[in-house]
Amino acid sequence: MLEIRIMITSMETLTKQQKSDIRLIGKFVEVYCDGKHATAEKMAFPLPQDLGERRICRDCSDFLAYAVARRLKCPLESEKPSCKHCRIHCYARPQLAKVKEIMAYSGKKLMLRGRLDYIWHYFF
Numbered sequence: 001m002l003e004i005r006i007m008i009t010s011m012e013t014l015t016k017q018q019k020s021d022i023r024l025i026g027k028f029v030e031v032y033c034d035g036k037h038a039t040a041e042k043m044a045f046p047l048p049q050d051l052g053e054r055r056i057c058r059d060c061s062d063f064l065a066y067a068v069a070r071r072l073k074c075p076l077e078s079e080k081p082s083c084k085h086c087r088i089h090c091y092a093r094p095q096l097a098k099v100k101e102i103m104a105y106s107g108k109k110l111m112l113r114g115r116l117d118y119i120w121h122y123f124f
């Protein structure tokens with residue numbers, strides 16, 4: 001766990017697309033954690049480069065570390081697919097179920113809050 005984070009934060013250059021996807025998943029996980037794990041103890045999860053940090057619980061940190069690592073290792077970088085429409089779907093089954101739940105839950109919440117900047121990236 002710790003090793004994954006160090007690997008992530010010390011990554012040197014990210015493409016614009018990687019940054020945007022990582023910013024998006026970070027926000028979605030935070031919104032999900034806020035709503036679903038309101039009483040859980042939160043910790044800071046540092047995103048790579050200048051993407052800031054998210055305050056989420058331990059379970060969500062584990063998931064986010066996985067999601068960020070998968071995104072950084074995406075073999076289809078040159079095709080610039082959106083993860084939603086990917087032809088590979090690199091997530092293992094449990095994490096895939098989790099990300100779908102998170103996207104559905106947080107997508108709805110962000111839409112209600114009028115955060116169309118995030119929604120735009122998610123649907124298009």
Ligand SMILES: [Zn+2]
Pocket residue numbers: 032033034037040056057058059060061
């Ligand atoms: Zn959580």
